[in-house]
Amino acid sequence: MLIKKDIRSLNLAEISEDFKNMGEPGFRAKQVYKWVASGCESFSDMSNISKPLREKLEEIYFIPTVKIVKKLTSKLDETVKYLYELHDGERIESVLMKYNHGYTVCISTQVGCRMGCSFCASGLGGLYRNLLPSEMLAQVMMAGKDNNIRVSNIVLMGMGEPLDNFDNVKKFLELVSDSEGLGIGYRHISLSTSGVVPGIYKLAELNLPITLSISLHAPFDNIRSDMMKVNKRWNIEELLKACKDYQSVTGRRISFEYAMIKGKNDTDACANQLAKILRGILCHVNLIPVNPVKENTYEKSERKALEQFASKLNGLGINTTVRRTLGGDIDASCGQLRRKFEEKGGDTNEHLQ
C-alpha cells in the first residue's frame, strides 16, 4: 500500500520537486502550495486545479487537519481552549488568547512530553509522539478559522518540549512565517523550553529573530532538579551559558518563566540568587502562580509573595512582571484538559458553555 505524504509539511521547493517528477509545471506547484499553506483542507476545494490533477494529488498526498473535540470558552476573559483530535486519534491542546495587540495562539509541539517536570500535567503520561509541522500549523489555522480572526502571534508553550522535536519545529517555523502562507513573522513567535541545552545551541545557529523563553523556575540546582529532571542532565550554569550564546548570536532579549510555588521557590533567598545569576543577560522575568495539578502537592504562592518577589527583582535591576493569567476557569494551563478528558472517559462538560 502506498503511504500518502503529508503535503502540509512540505515547503514550496519540496512540492516543486515532486511536481517536476510528475511532469507538472512549476506554476502548478506554486498554486497548490498556496492553497495548502493558507489553510485549505481538501484537494477538491482547489478551484484553479484541474480535476484529473486533484485526483492524482489525492492519491499521493493527504492534508493533516485537527478536529475539535472540546472547546471551552472562559467566562472571565475571551480565552478559548481547544482539545483537538489528530488523524490517528491522539489528542492535543491549544489555547487562543486575546491581548490588546491581537490574538495569540499557544500551540502544542508533541503529544505528551518526556521531560517529566513535577508540576506539569503534560508530562505525566510520558511522550506519545512528536507532532508533524502540519499538525502545528493546523492548530494555528483552526483557531483563526473557528473564530474568524487573524492570528498575529504564536507561542510554542502548549504540550510538549519543542526542542525535543527540533526538526519538525524548525520546519513549522519556516512554513508559518512564509508570506505565501500564514505569514506570521518570526518576531511574533516565542518558543519556550525547559532547558534542552544542545537544542538552544542549534536554535542559535539558525539565528531566527524569535523570542526564546526559558522555563527556569528556580535559581538553585537542588530546587530546580527536584522540580525538573532536565536540570540533572543540564544544570543551571550550562543552561545560562547556552542562553548567553543564544543572545550573543541573535541579539534577542530572553524571557525567563518562573512558576511561583508556595514555600519552595518563592523565598527572598531565591529572589537574590535569581538576580545574581541573571545579571549581565538582557532579559525579562515572568512570574506566574503555579497552577496546581492533582498529582502533586504544590500550592500557588500568595499574591503578596509574588508582588514582593517581583519588586525585589526589579529593585535588583532585573526586569520582572507578574504574568496575567488568562482563562483561569478553564484549565488554560496546557495538559490539564487532555488529562481530565482521558480520566473521565471524555466528559468535561462541567466546564463547557
Ligand code: SAH
Ligand atoms: N516544554 C516547554 C513548553 C511547554 S510548557 C517548557 O517547559 O518550557 C509551557 C510553560 O508552562 C512552561 O513555562 C512550563 O514550565 C509552564 N507550566 C507547566 N505546568 C505548569 C503549572 N502547573 N503551573 C504553571 N506553569 C506551568
Ligand code: SF4
Ligand atoms: Fe514537558 Fe514543559 Fe511540561 Fe516540563 S513543563 S513536562 S518540559 S511540557
